[in-house]
Structure formats: structure tokens, C-alpha cells
Amino acid sequence: DAMVIQNPRYQVTQFGKPVTLSCSQTLNHNVMYWYQQKSSQAPKLLFHYYDKDFNNEADTPDNFQSRRPNTSFCFLDIRSPGLGDAAMYLCATSLTGAEQYFGPGTRLTVT
Amino acid sequence: AQKVTQAQTEISVVEKEDVTLDCVYETRDTTYYLFWYKQPPSGELVFLIRRNSFDEQNEISGRYSWNFQKSTSSFNFTITASQVVDSAVYFCALSEGLTSGTYKYIFGTGTRLKVLA
Numbered sequence A: 001d002a003m004v005i006q007n008p009r010y011q012v013t014q015f016g017k018p019v020t021l022s023c024s025q026t027l028n029h030n031v032m033y034w035y036q037q038k039s040s041q042a043p044k045l046l047f048h049y050y051d052k053d054f055n056n057e058a059d060t061p062d063n064f065q066s067r068r069p070n071t072s073f074c075f076l077d078i079r080s081p082g083l084g085d086a087a088m089y090l091c092a093t094s095l096t097g098a099e100q101y102f103g104p105g106t107r108l109t110v111t
Numbered sequence B: 001a002q003k004v005t006q007a008q009t010e011i012s013v014v015e016k017e018d019v020t021l022d023c024v025y026e027t028r029d030t031t032y033y034l035f036w037y038k039q040p041p042s043g044e045l046v047f048l049i050r051r052n053s054f055d056e057q058n059e060i061s062g063r064y065s066w067n068f069q070k071s072t073s074s075f076n077f078t079i080t081a082s083q084v085v086d087s088a089v090y091f092c093a094l095s096e097g098l099t100s101g102t103y104k105y106i107f108g109t110g111t112r113l114k115v116l117a
Helices: none
Strands: A004-007 A010-013 A019-025 A031-037 A044-050 A053-056 A064-067 A073-078 A087-094 A106-110 B003-005 B010-014 B019-021 B024-026 B033-039 B046-052 B059-061 B064-069 B074-079 B088-097 B103-107 B111-116
Touching: A004 A087, A010 A019, A019 A031, A019 A087, A019 A106, A031 A073, A044 A064, A044 B103, A073 A087, B003 B088, B003 B103, B010 B019, B019 B111, B024 B074, B033 B074, B046 B059, B046 B064, B046 B074, B074 B088
Parallel strands: A010 A106, B010 B111
Antiparallel strands: A004 A019, A019 A073, A031 A044, A031 A087, A044 A053, A064 A073, A087 A106, B003 B024, B019 B074, B033 B046, B033 B088, B059 B064, B064 B074, B088 B103, B088 B111
8 A cells, every 4th residue: 555654653862862764655745744743732844845855944943854865765864852852753745735644653752 | 824723622522422623724825725634642643634725515424524614714523423432632734835836734733532431
């Protein structure tokens, strides 16, 4: 089945230790999004790729970076995780239109 | 500014009761999309419905129904004969056009639904 896959589902990292979260898709969608969802809050868009074009939200901290080496894969890099970065990270894809397809998320814990 | 308001933070019902989740939105766009997603404890966002701004017909899917009223900027969601498996957080979302040519979602703060056996 075509889908959005996120690995790992759970990630524990140490304060200040760089971490990378992975998202892959078999939908061949040209737009990929990364959202951060903190406990009991709504998902918040960090950035998105439209094909190879990177689009950052104005309030996304510099600590968060992203890479999209090809259509299928997109990575979220957190350069120096702080305790406040503990959250669920959701990847989503879209075929240019309004409907987004979400992956299962990666729950990040920072110790 | 684009905004979605889900005034109900948490609702508890007894199984088999009907329950309505409210969603009110603000947008400057003439064309837009509205969505409802379910988020069970596992964390995945499960798509329930998309409605485009030109289609005001109500929709029913099994025990779920949606009432879209542009006049009041509302897009409410009703679960009939609720079940324990309906327990989750439900998010209403509004599309916002981006300069990149695609859209992003403006989410409401979510409503936590607890269905008690």
C-alpha cells in the first residue's frame, strides 16, 4: 500500500546531541511537510519542501534543519536538541493540493 | 488572519450517546478547504473528511456526519451512537495558501473526546 513511513517511531536523545528523523513516502507526492506537536497542543508546521524548494516557517528555530535528497525521502535534523524540543514530529505529504497524508509520527524524548 | 477555534477542550459521553464537536473558522480566502482529523493515543493523524468552500452539502459517513455552514463559518462534526473506540483527540483544520503554491494547515487546538463504557 502507498503510504508515509516515519522512522524511528520512538527516539531518545541526549540534551545537545544531534538527532535525525526520517520520513519516506511511496505516494510520489511532490510536497513534504514537517510538523512539531507538543503534548496537548495542535501540530505546528516547521517547514515544507515543494519539489526541491525548501520553505521555512518564519518562527522555526535555526536549530531545526531539513534535507530532501530525492522525491521519496525527507529528513529532519535537530542540531542541538533541548528539553523543549521533546515532542511528536509528524511528516506529511501532498500532491500540490490541499489534502495532506500523515505518517505515524516519531515521538522524541530528550534526556 | 486565518484561525480555527475548537472551543470544547474535552468532552465526556457515555457510550451510545450522540456527540457534536464544534469548529469555527476565520479566513480571508474565498476558496479554502476544511478538514477533520482523528488522533488516537498512538499519535497518528487519521483523515476523516475534506470539504471545499463551494460545497455546503452536509455529509454522512456511517455514524459520522458533518454540518458545514458558511454563513456562520462553522464546520461541526457529529458522532451518532458513540463507541469507546471513538475516544481520541479530534482536530479541525483549515487550509491556507502559501506563496510556494501549495497549502498549509491551520489547526484548531483539538477536542479530546472520552467515550465511557
